Amino acid sequence: MDLHxxxxxxxxxGASRGLGAAITAALAxxxxxxxxxxxxxxxxxxxxxIIPVAVDLSDASSVVxxxxxxxxxxxxxxxxxxxxxxxAGPVLGQSSxxxxxxxQAMAMSIFSITDAMLPGMIARKWGRIITIGSSGVVQxxxxxxxxxxxxxxxxxxxxxxxxxxARHGITVNxxxxxxxxxxxxxxxxxxxxxxxxxxxxxxxxxxRNEIPTGRYGTPDEFAAVAVFLASSQASYxxxxxxxxxxxxxxxx
Numbered sequence: 001m002d003l004h005x006x007x008x009x010x011x012x013x014g015a016s017r018g019l020g021a022a023i024t025a026a027l028a029x030x031x032x033x034x035x036x037x038x039x040x041x042x043x044x045x046x047x048x049x050i051i052p053v054a055v056d057l058s059d060a061s062s063v064v065x066x067x068x069x070x071x072x073x074x075x076x077x078x079x080x081x082x083x084x085x086x087x088a089g090p091v092l093g094q095s096s097x098x099x100x101x102x103x104q105a106m107a108m109s110i111f112s113i114t115d116a117m118l119p120g121m122i123a124r125k126w127g128r129i130i131t132i133g134s135s136g137v138v139q140x141x142x143x144x145x146x147x148x149x150x151x152x153x154x155x156x157x158x159x160x161x162x163x164x165x166a167r168h169g170i171t172v173n174x175x176x177x178x179x180x181x182x183x184x185x186x187x188x189x190x191x192x193x194x195x196x197x198x199x200x201x202x203x204x205x206x207x208r209n210e211i212p213t214g215r216y217g218t219p220d221e222f223a224a225v226a227v228f229l230a231s232s233q234a235s236y237x238x239x240x241x242x243x244x245x246x247x248x249x250x251x252x
Contacts, residue, residue: 003231006031010078010230011070011117013057013110016040018182019132019226020082022219024050026227032078037066057083057109058101067116075120078230081110081131081154085184086146088191094145102146107154118165127170128230131158135178137241138249143195144188155241162239171238173229178245179207181216212247 010027014020015036021044024036028049036044037053044052053069056062070076086102114129121127135141137155140148155174162172179185186200189207193200208214222244228234229242243249 008077014082022223026223058105091145
């Protein structure tokens with residue numbers, strides 16, 4: 001299927017590994033020019049379609065510099081808001097600094113970048129804003145208080161923005177990963193194994209048993225959904241939160 005996005009420009013945040021790297025590769029394969037942004041941009045191999053860009057979403061000045069660079073390039077048509085997850089931990093005992101830091105890195109930074117890219121999208125009457133969330137938006141995940149709280153705020157922002165910009169040909173959606181085989185999920189599995197005194201293999205087996213498909217998803221499977229939402233064919237999908245979780249979340 002031709003997704004009709006060849007020649008478009010995209011920004012992918014968190015592009016050095018995991019979901020961001022997979023989305024970057026999938027967009028580039030569709031002929032999209034991708035600004036692949038990450039703190040460790042030097043680890044991203046540049047290609048004809050992939051331009052590595054350094055940014056630290058926890059640093060407001062770094063975000064301002066990224067916005068200035070993108071504006072100098074005429075903005076982007078497709079924005080993939082993908083921020084790393086914060087440290088695991090319960091709600092009890094979280095400091096104000098921890099909450100503020102998580103909000104800056106996971107919410108305020110993408111709010112600012114999105115706001116800066118919207119005027120160009122509005123002028124072109126076309127745009128795709130896709131934010132990578134978490135299944136914790138639907139069903140809070142134990143011991144991930146910072147992520148659950150901040151990503152829920154981002155979900156409210158995304159839904160509100162979708163209604164405001166739809167008339168300009170801009171769609172705004174979220175994609176919610178379940179257990180996708182990334183370094184981040186492996187890290188969380190390791191922390192759970194350490195906390196419970198079991199092996200990481202036992203933790204992973206227990207997780208697989210809770211997923212109807214019986215396995216973790218792959219980054220490429222997740223990226224395929226995100227790239228479809230970035231396509232012209234998805235022009236009537238907006239304000240949605242699409243789960244890519246193998247059926248793990250049982251709620252409606």
